[in-house]
Amino acid sequence: MTVSGTNFGKAAEDYGTFRVGFPESIFDRLAEFNVGTPDDTVVDLGTGTGTLARGFARRGCKVIGVDTDPRMIGEAKKLDRQIKVSIKYIEAKAESTGLDGGAADVVTAGQCWHWFDQPRAIAEVIRLLKPGGKLVIANFDWLPLAGNVVEATEELIVQYNPDWRFGGGLGMYPQYLPVLSEAGIQDIQTFSYDMDVAYTPEAWRGRIRASAGIAALDADSSRKFDADLVELLSTRFSSSVLSVPHRVFAIVTGPVDK
Numbered sequence: 001m002t003v004s005g006t007n008f009g010k011a012a013e014d015y016g017t018f019r020v021g022f023p024e025s026i027f028d029r030l031a032e033f034n035v036g037t038p039d040d041t042v043v044d045l046g047t048g049t050g051t052l053a054r055g056f057a058r059r060g061c062k063v064i065g066v067d068t069d070p071r072m073i074g075e076a077k078k079l080d081r082q083i084k085v086s087i088k089y090i091e092a093k094a095e096s097t098g099l100d101g102g103a104a105d106v107v108t109a110g111q112c113w114h115w116f117d118q119p120r121a122i123a124e125v126i127r128l129l130k131p132g133g134k135l136v137i138a139n140f141d142w143l144p145l146a147g148n149v150v151e152a153t154e155e156l157i158v159q160y161n162p163d164w165r166f167g168g169g170l171g172m173y174p175q176y177l178p179v180l181s182e183a184g185i186q187d188i189q190t191f192s193y194d195m196d197v198a199y200t201p202e203a204w205r206g207r208i209r210a211s212a213g214i215a216a217l218d219a220d221s222s223r224k225f226d227a228d229l230v231e232l233l234s235t236r237f238s239s240s241v242l243s244v245p246h247r248v249f250a251i252v253t254g255p256v257d258k
Contacts, residue, residue: 021049021051021052021054021055021140022051022052022055022110022138022140022248023140023195023248024055025193025195025248026055026138026140026248026250027055027056027059029191029193029248029250030136030250030252033134033189033252034134035106035134035136035252036055036056036059036061036106037059037060037061038059038060038061039060039061039062040056040061040062040105040106041061041062041063041064041103041104041105041106042056042061042062042063042064042104042105042106042107042108043063043064043066043097043099043103043104043106043107043108043128044056044063044064044065044066044107044108044109044110045066045094045097045107045108045109045112045116045121045125046066046067046094046109046110046111046112046113046115046116047065047066047067047072047073047076047089047110048067048072048076048110048111048112049072049075049076049079050065050076050079050080050087050089051110051111052108052110052138053065053076053087053108054076054079054080054083054085054087056106056108057080057085057086057087058083058085061106063087063088064087064088064089064090064099064104065087065088065089065090066089066090066092066093066094066097066099067089067091067092068091068092068093069091070091073089073091076089077089094109094112094116094121094124095116095117095120095121095123095124096120096124097124097128099128101127101128102127102128102129102130102131103128103130104128104129104130104133105129105130105133105134106129106133106134106135106136107125107128107129107133107134107135107136108135108136108137108138109121109135109136109137109138110138110139110140111138111139111140113137113139113173113176114173118176118179119179119183122179122180122183122185123183126183126185129254132254133254134252134253134254135180135185135251135252135253135254136250136251136252136253137173137176137250137251138248138249138250138251139171139173139247139248139249139250140246140247140248140249141169141171141246141247141249142171142197142244142245142246143169143170143171143194143245143246143247144167144168144169145245148244148245149204149233149236149237149242149244150244150245152232152236152237153204153208153229153232154167154168154213155167156225156228156229156232157208157211157213157214157225158213159228160213160214160217160221160224160225161213161214161216161217163216164212164213164216166212166213167213170247171192171246171247171248171249172192172247172249173249173251174190176251177190177251180251180253185253185254186253187253187254188251188252188253189251189252189253190249190250190251190252191248191249191250191252192247192248192249192250193247193248194245194246194247194248195245195246195248196243196244196245196246197243197244197245197246198241198242198243198244199241199242199244200240200241200242201230201233201234201237201240201242204229204233204242204244205226205229205230205233208226208229209222209226
C-alpha cells in the first residue's frame with residue numbers, strides 16, 4: 001500500500017520478511033464467528049503482502065487481495081508460492097475495487113483501516129458483500145510499555161520523523177465503531193488478546209524499516225536511523241532474542257443486510 005507520506009512499497013521486501021503478520025490464533029477466533037469457513041469468498045482490502053489473505057487461503061477460502069501497490073502484491077505472490085496457496089490479486093483502492101458486487105462472504109482489512117476514507121470504504125464493503133456477509137477489521141500491534149524495546153524504538157523514530165503519529169498506541173481501535181454504526185452496520189462485536197513475539201535484533205531492525213515511521217524517510221535518513229537503532233539495541237537491549245509484546249484487536253460485523 002502507498003499512502004501520503006509513506007511508501008510501504010519501497011520496503012516491500014522487509015515488510016514481507018520481517019513483519020510477522022497475524023498469528024494463526026486469530027483465524028481460530030474468527031472461526032467462532034463463522035468467518036473463514038471453507039469455500040467462503042474473502043476479499044482482503046489493503047492486503048499488503050497478504051498476511052490475512054494467506055491465512056484464509058490456507059483454510060480453503062477463495063481469496064481476492066486488493067492493494068494499490070504492485071510491489072507489495074509482488075511480495076505477496078512470492079510468499080504465496082512458498083507455501084503453495086493460490087490467491088487472486090488486483091491493483092485497486094479499497095474504496096473502489098472494481099469487483100462485482102454481492103460476491104463476497106467476508107471482507108477483511110488487516111492493519112490498514114486507518115489509511116482508508118472510511119465512509120467510502122464502508123460503502124464499498126456493503127456493495128461487495130452478499131446478503132448476510134461480514135466485515136472483519138483486524139490489527140496486530142506492538143505495545144510500548146515503560147522501559148521496553150518498543151518504547152525506546154518509538155522514541156528514536158520520533159527523533160527522525162517528528163510527524164509520525166502512531167506511537168504510544170494501545171493496540172485497540174474503538175474509534176472505528178461509530179463510523180460503522182452510522183453507516184447502518186449492526187451486530188458489531190470485538191475481541192482482543194495479548195501475546196509476545198520473538199525477534200532477533202536483526203529482525204527487529206527489519207520490522208522497524210517496514211513501519212510507517214521509517215518508510216516515510218529518505219534513504220539517507222533511514223540508514224542513519226538504522227545505525228542509531230543498532231546502537232540502541234546493543235547498549236540497552238543486548239539479548240539475542242527480544243520478546244516484544246503485541247495485541248490482537250478485531251472487529252467483526254454482520255451479517256450485513258442489504
